[in-house]
Amino acid sequence: MSKELIRLKDVTMTFDDVTVLKDINIYFNDKEFLTLLGPSGCGKTTMLRIIGGFQTPTTGDVFFDGERINDVPPYRRQVNTVFQKYALFPHLNVYENVAFGLRIPRETTYENGKTEKVKLSRDEIDSRVREMLEVVSLKGFERRSIASLSGGQQQRVAIARALVNRPKVLLLDEPLGALDMRLRKDMQQELKRIQQQMGITFINVTHDQEEALAMSDTVVVMNEGVIQQIGTPEDIYNEPKNAFVADFIGESNIVDGIMRADRVVEIFNRRFACLDGGFEKDEPVDVVIRPEDVDIVSEAEGQLRGTVTSVTFKGVHYDTIVDFYGFKWLIQTTDYCPVGSRIGIRIDPDGFHVMKKSKYSGLYGDYSSYSEEYDEINDPTLLDVEEEGAGDEE
Amino acid sequence: MKKNRFGSRFLIGLCFLFLYLPIFLLIFFSFNKGDSSAVWKGFSLRWYAELFRNRLVLESLATTLLVSLLATAIATVAGTFAAIGIYSLTKKWRDPVLVVNDLPMMNADIVTGVSLLLLFVAFFRGWGAIAAWLNSWQSLIQFPTRLTLGLGTLLIAHVSFNIPYVILNVAPRLRQMDANLVEAAQDLGCTWIQAFFKVILPEIKPGIVSGALIAFTMSVDDFVISYFTAGSATQTLSMTIYSMTKKRVTPVVNAVSTLIFLAVLILLIINNIREARQDKLAAKRASFEPVRVDPRAERFRAWLGTPRGKLARRVAAAALCVVFVSTTVFLTAFTTSRPVVNVCSWGEYIDEDLIDEFEAETGIRVNYQTAESNEALYSLLSNGGADYDVVVPSDYMISQLIEEGRLEELDYSQIPNFEKIDDRFKNLPYDPENKYTVPYTWGTVGIIYNETMVDEEIDSWAALYDSKYAGQVLLINNSRDAFGIALKYLGYSVNTTDAGEITQAYELVRDAYERGVFQGKVMDEVFQTMEGGNAAFATYYAGDYLSMLENNEDLRFVVPKEGSNWFVDAMCVLKDAPNYDNAMKWINFIASTDSNLRNMDYIWYASPNKEALEMYPEWYEEQYGEALDPEIYEIMAAPQEVLDRCEMYVCLPKATRALYNDLWIKLGL
Amino acid sequence: MRNKRAWFAFPYVIWMALFVVIPILIMLVYSLTAEVETASGTAFEGSVENFTGMTLYMNVFGRSFWLALVATVICLLIGYPVAYLMSREGPGFQRVAMALIMLPMWMNFLLRTYSWMAILENNGLLNQLFQKLGVISLYNRLTGSDIDHFQMIRTSGAVVLGMVYNYLPFMILPIYTVLTKLDHRLTEAAEDLGANAAAVFRRVTLPLSVSGIISGVTMVFVPSVSTFAISRLLGGGTQMMLGDLIENQFLGGAYNPHLGAAISMVMMVIVVICMLVMNHFGDGEEEAVML
Structure with missing residues (x-):
């Protein structure tokens, strides 16, 4: 079993009275690929920066290998970062960017307690840089200037530059955000491969749930400075803890329900068999039904009956919106049902996932105003801030 | 990072202290009761009051503002179009144009100034023929055959060095601008012109504004280029101050600068507050707090959108234009009203009330300029840039100018006051038949x-x-006087042409120079230095000594026993003077007994007007209610036995002049 | 469409030719000729004497370039740290500081320099201060000399001070501009890669601000080397500089525009060469790091 490497204990972070992180307690294991996932402004980047040493938590402690490192500056941490938009040095070429960290003399403590600044030899630097460029498939690009590289290539340089220092942890701040769709998919594979090859911890920050699910060993879902759920991608998807997680990860229909007994849930005044238990009798709950877990049947056969209000062809399946008693569900199915037709649906017991009520209850899971980019549009923070920043210059 | 804030601010503060210490001193001394920039004599606002009566300062301020405003306006428009043009050129053409564009900024100001001066002089030389030819075959427009340096050349020079700054500020904006913007605008139905005003202009506006601001600042602050291109008849504030710094800066200039400084300071503060407020708003928006908008501001903005508001906006813009144009027109009128007489004399060499009186009496505007030395005056004249009517050179320079045919004979029938000049000062060797000159002052050189x-x-x-x-002697910064004194000390004539004797004099000065006897070489700077007790000895003119005495009672003057130089400065008129008759009026006015008395009283140089010279002690008593110290009178108007010890300079032959020059340069190295 | 707009550049190209290029050519002509007397007045005659005779002024060249160099180095040593510290302050502080640096330009530079005269004179404020503080008597006791003031004005030091004082803002501004535009993430990236504050500065901040330094150095060095007002006011005629020499040939006592033009040409060429070398050096530096 892999051991614990980093731990954040009771970490709170406030900027000018705005609390960005609230009582965070989390640990990261060695050699795992972990993703911090959440919408912009949820505090995930701040958390990354605290681990990287660029910010000191307002209260709480950070431990690395059991040692408190709150006051250790970034350049003494065995952690390296791949920055958003890469932050490559424009005055250096590819080779020198990668060699940057190696050229800096490091303080080494010997067994007898003596410390000394050690400078790597030219040959060692050279071999390590070349090795690393090979890992990121950039052999032959040594002399190229940064400006002449494509986004994907710059990304690889940034990764190589960080990894060449042999950190114990690599932090990635939205590493794929600036790449186009196709490249992003490739790089997901690539990152996973590199992580396995290097055998170190990757902590990745993203707001793209698909990316999180595809790459990670562990996913940490965050919102409003609070960790909502930690788990494997499967856990997170199948067993969301609350309405926020359910909605943020994949598509979900979330409806109010009442737990009538163990394994019996009531929605729309109708009782269904489910697999969940451990609730109090008649406890109000949130019930998640993933769109792909709903089967469309004839009206007569259905457990519930509704009217199709819109159909969108998605290639593999149709996104069908169905109105059940004023509540709109998203159903993904390969069957085509014309708009206006009456249909019935069936849901197997494993199609239900019952959650305790939370502050997010009632906020998500209704597709009345369904649109494809719903999530993105709902995410205005980043855009605004960036526009401000790009404003004036002399 | 936060721990070091204090140390960092302390260092920045030290830097500002260094930058502002002299400025605070300047402001401080603008409130001085006395006229020194070093000795505090109590608080007073008199210099602010005097500012509005000081013509020289006001006129040069007007010229500065006029030229800066016009140059900025022209350069901003021209630079903006040029930037758009340059940006649209293909790379092959763009690069060389940009290199040449950088040239005036890379080049030292003095090179720019000098090269423009040479251009103007060359052009003016050729212009006479072109104008004559143009006038010969058409009579519609009479072209002036003689052009001189002045407002026009100054303006051209300022526009020339301003345009690159505008381009430099506009170009980055153009580069940032999305290339498709104009096409998008045209696609949406704009004509090219509309696209320019609706899309390009707003996009590059910040660049234009900052370019204009920098251009204006550079124009106002410029001294070197103006100095070379303004010629004689136009003076910017910088030039006025420069000629003053050589003698004694009147605190009036401190007052002007303080006012300008305060005006800019207030503008900056307002701007700062505005920007700070905008920043705060932006920060609030970023943090999603509800933005509280001042309801009045909001209503005002809404009102601006209404037809009436739009009208008001247009009216305001029109009003601004009118103010700008009328300021320009007013300033132009103020600086170029006619008729005129151009006079070039020495610094603080006239009672300025006389100028006002003459103007009131005759309606002729006096354009009163000063030169630094006879040699400097000669350079100005040789450049062809000078547009003087009356000059007041010293004896030896007069004979040189006569020799070179640069002077016009005077019409003595128009100068009845010539009668009153003491016969001692008529028909002197420099003008044996007295055809060219009317003496202005005379005096001796001695040790102060x-x-x-x-x-x-x-x-x-x-x-x-x-x-x-050692270190206490001020050497006079003028080869003729410095070597002349040494010649006298060695027992030779000041007019010797013997190279051996002159070289001996040079050796004497050189030796003392090497021993560190001289603190520096000064001309009019002598006033400030001696008055402040910053040196023990200087060589200068008797009249100026008396001026210094007013500010420092410890000073003494002596004409040494070895003898010295005595001189006459006389008014002459330059050949082809454009305002010959006005010049005659001026000369006659100045030669009158009353003018001579008042001049004598003001500048302490002896008058050649027999009546005035004799009357002066009596007149002084009348004016001030106390008797004139006879010792002072004797220093001012040296008695004959002193004059007998002294020699007047004569014009030296060219070879000797060259020797003087070479030796003088060698001394300075 | 682009070509149409390109015509906008045309008037300016002509203007530049008239008022930038031709004047320099005229200067070149002047520098290569001398005035000779002929029967019909004076005429120009080809001559290289202006250049050959210039050896006489080698001292002035040496002094000008030396003093300007010293002033530039001092400006850099003061200006860089100030610009650097300023760029790390909050936006409010930066705005005020910028305004404060620009503001003195609105006070005439001759007046500001003149004000230094009052400070530096033998009897001036600084010497008075030294006297009051007992610095001068202390100095006398330590060295056994007997002075009642320090000679500050009319020395080369005073001239350098005048240059530093007048041109320091021109050093601070471009460096400050470059430093504020510097991407903060780059320094963070360097820290992340193991560089401490000193290494971040040496390996990232400094190389990325070279362009600011170069323009700062240009903006200080060029006016310093050619000044004539500062050396006149604070050097008291004892510190003749190239600017004085040139001014003297055109508007001063030693009227000889041909020599003046020649000196200007030589100065211009030397300055341009200096700048080219420096620019190249700047680039070369970058290449060296890249290897």
């Missing part, structure tokens, strides 16, 4: 020393070369 810094009787030039006074 500070009694408190010397403990022996001074009666010989020897003191100037004595190691005992």
